[in-house]
Amino acid sequence: MRVDLRGRVALVTGAARGIGFAIAERLGANGARVVVADLNAAQAEAARDRLVAAGIEAMALGADVSDERDVAEMVGCAERSYGAVDILVNNAGMVSTTQVTDTTSADWRRVMAVNLDGVFYCIRAALPGMVARGYGRIVNISSVAGKRGGGLLGGSCYAASKGGVIALTKGVAREAGPFGVTVNAITPALIDTEMTSILPPAGRARVLADMPVGRAGTPADIAAAACFLASDAAAFITGEIMDVDGGFMRD
Ligand SMILES: NC(=O)c1ccc[n+]([C@@H]2O[C@H](COP(=O)([O-])OP(=O)(O)OC[C@H]3O[C@@H](n4cnc5c(N)ncnc54)[C@H](O)[C@@H]3O)[C@@H](O)[C@H]2O)c1
Numbered sequence: 460m461r462v463d464l465r466g467r468v469a470l471v472t473g474a475a476r477g478i479g480f481a482i483a484e485r486l487g488a489n490g491a492r493v494v495v496a497d498l499n500a501a502q503a504e505a506a507r508d509r510l511v512a513a514g515i516e517a518m519a520l521g522a523d524v525s526d527e528r529d530v531a532e533m534v535g536c537a538e539r540s541y542g543a544v545d546i547l548v549n550n551a552g553m554v555s556t557t558q559v560t561d562t563t564s565a566d567w568r569r570v571m572a573v574n575l576d577g578v579f580y581c582i583r584a585a586l587p588g589m590v591a592r593g594y595g596r597i598v599n600i601s602s603v604a605g606k607r608g609g610g611l612l613g614g615s616c617y618a619a620s621k622g623g624v625i626a627l628t629k630g631v632a633r634e635a636g637p638f639g640v641t642v643n644a645i646t647p648a649l650i651d652t653e654m655t656s657i658l659p660p661a662g663r664a665r666v667l668a669d670m671p672v673g674r675a676g677t678p679a680d681i682a683a684a685a686c687f688l689a690s691d692a693a694a695f696i697t698g699e700i701m702d703v704d705g706g707f708m709r710d
Contacts, residue, residue, distance in 0.1 A: 460683070462690035465490035468541040469689065470534070472524050472581060473551030475502035477652035478600060480509075481678030482548050485686045487515030491546060494537045496520045498551070524551045524577030525569075534584035543592060546689045547585045549578040549624075550600040554654050559615045567616050574620035575627070582631055586640065595640035596689045599628050600681070601700065603648045603708055611662045621646075625700050632698030641697035643688045648704030650676040671706035 469486040473479040475497035487493045487510050495510065497503035500521025507519035518540060522533035537544050555562070555570045578599055589595025604613040605621030613621070625644055632642040649655060649666045655675075658666075667675060684703045687693055702708040 460687060462489050462686060462692055464546070464686075464690065467491045467545040467689075468494070468537065468543050469546035469548065470494040470496060470537050470544045470585065471548040471550055472496045472522075472577070473498075474548075475499050475506045477654060478647070478650060478678045478681045479548070479550040480506050481682040482550060482685045483517070484510060484513070484515070485679070485682035486546065486548075486689060487517060488513070489686060489690075491689075492541050493517040494520060494533075494541065494544070496522050496524075496533055496551075498523050524549075524581060525572035527576075527580045530577070530580040530584050534581070534588075538588055544585045544588060545592075545594060546596045546598070547581060547589075548598045548600070548685055548689070549581050551577055552600065554613050555617045556614045556657075557616070562614065562616050570616045571620050571623075574617070575623040578624050578627060582627070582642075586631070586635060589640045590635065590638040593639040595635065595638075596693070597631065597635070597640065597642040598685045598688045599624050599642070599644040600685075601625050601628070601644045601646045603646045603702065603704055606646060606700075606708065611658065611666055628700065629698045636697055641688070641693065643693070643696060643699045643701060645681060645684050645688070646700055646702050646704065646708070647676060647681050648702075648707035650678060650681060652678060666707070669707060670704070671709065674705065676703065676705055
């Protein structure tokens, strides 16, 4: 599905690789100018170069979403350079697979800081501009782990952070709706990226056995859904938690 994002500016966090890169590429291919933001500035620049080579107008920014000053600077820089942030995709994240009794307080804090605080900081920084312009699209990348409590696709700490993203999505959808801003989340199941390359083959096979489509997802599968939610076609969809999971969450 092609949508028309010409004239829109999209900021995608964690866009140097994996799902975030695929989303940035898809938004750009549909006409948006793209801000590729990532903790790894060098990889963000390399990703930007790939987008530019494909004819997409893009800039790269190094930023840690768990650092509120970094986030304020990142959004400010995007707004100064491109005039606005119309589309915010909160994709940056990290996985943690430990059992709760094996999770240190520092590990818990880091996962919550990246996966949940980061989404909060980015929304808080970008929403005022969207409200002022009367238009915005926020797409948060959560996880089926946030609904099921983890399991093979992450431990309890990861699940708690992604469950928090679901609640935050619904809350901000309520707050921002009257101002022309929609806020939705995508809950992917197993998607082949560097993040999931650590899964043991037996665990991977068990997840796939419960996926009616019979294959792992690709970053492009998530990008297609994100691009739709970021478009005008999705103007009447907000507070929605969309499973893009090959049928994993069907019941
Ligand atoms: N791959 C899956 O199966 C899967 C399933 C459900 C949800 N997700 C979620 O999708 C998102 C993307 O996952 P992926 O599989 O592409 O992961 P990935 O590890 O391949 O890529 C994550 C990107 O985020 C960046 N990043 C990490 N911490 C950051 C920080 N503090 N600030 C800015 N950038 C940071 C990394 O540098 C990297 O480029 C994550 O939020 C993840 O939890 C993935």
